[in-house]
Amino acid sequence: MAKVRSAKQLTFIYFSIVAFAIIMIHATVLDSTLESIEQLSIQNRLILQKESIIEKSKSSGHARSFKIDEFTRGYIDRVTLPELVDENLYLPIDEAVEIRQNNSLGTEFFLMKLATLDQDNPFIYIVHSDPAFEMGEEEIMWTQSWQSLTSLFLLIVALLVVMRIADRLTAPISVLAQQIARRSPDDTSDIELPAGIATKELLQLVDSYNQNQQQKNALIERERAFNRMASHELRTPLMVMKGATNLLSYSNEPEFIKKQQVRLQSAANEMNDFIDALLSLTKSEQDLALSKRELTKDEIMVSVDAHSALLSSKPVAVNVIIKQAPLVTIPEVALKLLLGNLLKNAFVYTESGEVKVVVDCNSITVIDTGIGLYNKQRNDEGHGLGLLITRDICRKYNWQFELKNNEAGGCSAIISL
Numbered sequence: 001m002a003k004v005r006s007a008k009q010l011t012f013i014y015f016s017i018v019a020f021a022i023i024m025i026h027a028t029v030l031d032s033t034l035e036s037i038e039q040l041s042i043q044n045r046l047i048l049q050k051e052s053i054i055e056k057s058k059s060s061g062h063a064r065s066f067k068i069d070e071f072t073r074g075y076i077d078r079v080t081l082p083e084l085v086d087e088n089l090y091l092p093i094d095e096a097v098e099i100r101q102n103n104s105l106g107t108e109f110f111l112m113k114l115a116t117l118d119q120d121n122p123f124i125y126i127v128h129s130d131p132a133f134e135m136g137e138e139e140i141m142w143t144q145s146w147q148s149l150t151s152l153f154l155l156i157v158a159l160l161v162v163m164r165i166a167d168r169l170t171a172p173i174s175v176l177a178q179q180i181a182r183r184s185p186d187d188t189s190d191i192e193l194p195a196g197i198a199t200k201e202l203l204q205l206v207d208s209y210n211q212n213q214q215q216k217n218a219l220i221e222r223e224r225a226f227n228r229m230a231s232h233e234l235r236t237p238l239m240v241m242k243g244a245t246n247l248l249s250y251s252n253e254p255e256f257i258k259k260q261q262v263r264l265q266s267a268a269n270e271m272n273d274f275i276d277a278l279l280s281l282t283k284s285e286q287d288l289a290l291s292k293r294e295l296t297k298d299e300i301m302v303s304v305d306a307h308s309a310l311l312s313s314k315p316v317a318v319n320v321i322i323k324q325a326p327l328v329t330i331p332e333v334a335l336k337l338l339l340g341n342l343l344k345n346a347f348v349y350t351e352s353g354e355v356k357v358v359v360d361c362n363s364i365t366v367i368d369t370g371i372g373l374y375n376k377q378r379n380d381e382g383h384g385l386g387l388l389i390t391r392d393i394c395r396k397y398n399w400q401f402e403l404k405n406n407e408a409g410g411c412s413a414i415i416s417l
């Protein structure tokens with residue numbers, strides 16, 4: 001695994017790279033500027049002396065070279081130029097060209113090609129070497145070196161300041177990391193904002209962590225509720241099986257034994273359907289190999305009949321209305337459990353009146369004339385937990401689930417397909 005550097009180390013590296021680049025760019029620009037100033041100064045001075053140089057060339061007679069001043073000399077023909085000048089060197093008219101000598105001193109001179117109106121000698125080649133410029137350039141470079149050292153010192157000071165600022169900015173993050181590392185895996189409480197400079201990024205980090213903890217708490221509570229619900233749903237058929245088993249020991253009559261066998265078979269089927277429904281929630285649609293099928297009235301009546309005992313002593317009518325049969329992609333056991341939970345709630349909280357199951361191509365709605373949504377006693381844990389798995393099944397198959405009061409004073413449970 002590659003070594004991961006701290007924010008302080010990265011700050012030092014990046015700042016050093018930027019500082020070095022600034023120094024190199026500054027030195028390059030300074031050297032280029034000095035060269036340009038020297039060249040332009042000499043070029044402009046020689047152009048201003050052009051007429052004087054032409055006069056001196058005419059007064060020199062047939063000499064192939066002549067002296068202009070102490071540091072400048074003129075040549076009539078290019079072949080008479082000093083050997084340092086490459087004969088293939090391109091010389092633009094009235095423009096100074098710098099020629100650097102290949103010696104230990106690295107001295108330089110300037111060569112300029114002046115145009116004249118003389119047909120015999122159309123050009124004069126001027127060679128200028130002024131040590132004053134070289135000395136001045138060296139002095140400027142020395143002065144600039146001190147300035148560069150001063151700039152370097154200031155950059156070092158700035159680096160120390162930036163490192164200190166970076167240390168103060170990253171200190172709360174380090175404290176936060178240590179707090180998280182010391183926390184117990186079971187500790188899902190919110191974490192406090194560390195002392196120090198509170199940046200926007202730090203606040204976002206703490207808020208995101210706390211939101212994650214809250215989501216974790218919600219998932220844990222949901223899992224606990226799911227376990228309570230599962231144990232409740234399984235306890236009922238188990239009690240039936242236990243009771244039927246005990247009753248079998250009291251009689252040997254065939255009819256009585258057959259009745260208990262039916263109870264046992266019904267309880268076993270209920271447990272099996274419930275377990276299959278739970279397993280379907282953990283499998284992908286590819287694993288289930290589901291295909292669209294038409295929801296029929298008979299399938300709904302199976303769920304109605306399974307819980308009709310809850311209405312045995314109540315004047316409640318149950319009606320199933322199929323306006324348009326929808327196409328659904330859900331296992332039959334999961335849909336049976338889903339409808340069963342809604343029907344159980346409706347049957348339990350409806351003392352008289354009607355429970356309707358209305359189905360169309362876009363929804364399944366269970367409508368009762370019971371006591372309404374907000375008047376239900378919340379201590380009835382079993383049926384409340386049944387709604388939990390109802391929401392899980394709807395979420396699994398991308399359905400929407402909604403509970404609301406209706407005009408009859410009861411509750412409407414709506415599943416949007």
